[in-house]
Amino acid sequence: MRRLTVLLIVLLAAACVWSFVVAREHGWWFPRNVSAFGERIDHLFELITWIAGAVLVIVFLLLALVVWRGARAGRAERAHGDTRLEVAWTVLPAGVLVFLAYDQLDEWRELKYAGSRPNVPVTARVVASQFDWHFVYPGRDGRFDTLDDLETAYELSVPEDEPVVLELVSRDVIHSFFVPALRVKQDVVPGMRPVIWFEARESGAYEIVCAELCGWGHYKMAGELAVLPRARFDARLVELEREFASNGEAAR
Template sequence: MRLVTVLLILLLGAAAVWSFAAARAHGWWFPENVSVFGARIDALFDLNLWITGGVFVLVFALLAWTVARGALPGRARPVHGDLRLELVWTLVPAAIFVGLAVAQLDEWRELKYAGARPHVAVTARVVASQFDWHFVYPGPDRRFDTLDDLETTYELVVPAGEPVVLQLVSRDVIHSFFVPGLRLKQDVVPGMRPEVWFEVRGPADLELVCAELCGWGHYKMAGRVRVVPRAAFDAHLAALERAFRSNGKDER
């Protein structure tokens, strides 16, 4: 049973390493990132993966080795501990963990802290409700909650090559605005109006996923985020405005 156990440990270790090594080739990796900032999150993930991967290989090798060499003659040496070893395997991991945490503080600050928000007006308001995504542009007067607000649903269009700021609003329960291709996720909590920001260099067509359980239809609360050049974005807004002027007045 000794060899079987060693084999099982090595098998699990190899499978775990393979599952990440082979992931890209099989499409099991993150979807392609288009966000300028998302690239830095990907780099941090790689850092995390390499550090934890190194620890993983080391620990599994030690585990397999200790289990493998068990069948020695005589009795075990009755060692109850060793202070120096304890210090080594407390302080070295502590340094690694603290270092890893500190290495990620900048990205977290730029991702979420209000001070890192680009100094631009809110591009659009995202309004989530069971089980649809609605999007509101401020219209020609550039102010929300006025008569010329432009509303659309399912597909959010934003400009490429400039910072985009979205305000997230929920009408009912908690939803979560998740765009895997942007490495962006933010819960949409009723009573709060969180903002998210990102920048995409070129055109892109991305899936929008609801990532917080919001009821029976949670699974189908899909949307899209389409990133287009500035000119196309302006044309899109103009088209929305025309549509609004031609048939929207009666509804208001």
């Protein structure tokens, strides 16, 4: 029994390491990155996964050792009240967290600080609600909440190879705007107006999902990000303008 338990623990650890090593080939990883800063996010993600993976392997091997020894001794050894041990398992994780916080400072500053945001007008406003995404473009006057605003559901078009700035709002609960191919994820909290930016390097259609459990329909809260060459993006806005104009006439 002791051998079998130890074997199972070691096998489980090996299976975890194996799944991490082959994840990419099997498509168990993020989709291919198309964001200008995606590699840096991936680097952070991998670093954290490596650290967590190393901790997992160490814990599993220690567990196997304890089972092996404990079962031989026939009784457990109590470690309660061991100050050195407690200091160690407090200081080590704290050290890892401080290191990670320090290591990602540049990315955080560049992506989250208002001062480092590219100086371009907001491309669109993302409106999250249970359970869909709406997108509002400011129209020709470049301002939101005016008569020429253009609104679409499900599909958000943005220009390729240019900084895109989005303003996020929620109409009800907390949602999270997530575009995996762009490595962009931002919580959308009611009453707040977070602004994000990115630069998509490749035209194409990419998945938008909600990454915050927001109710029973959370699973179907999807959308599509259409990255278009500049000329096609402009054409798309003109097309939306026409649709809106003809809707207005139909209503008259």
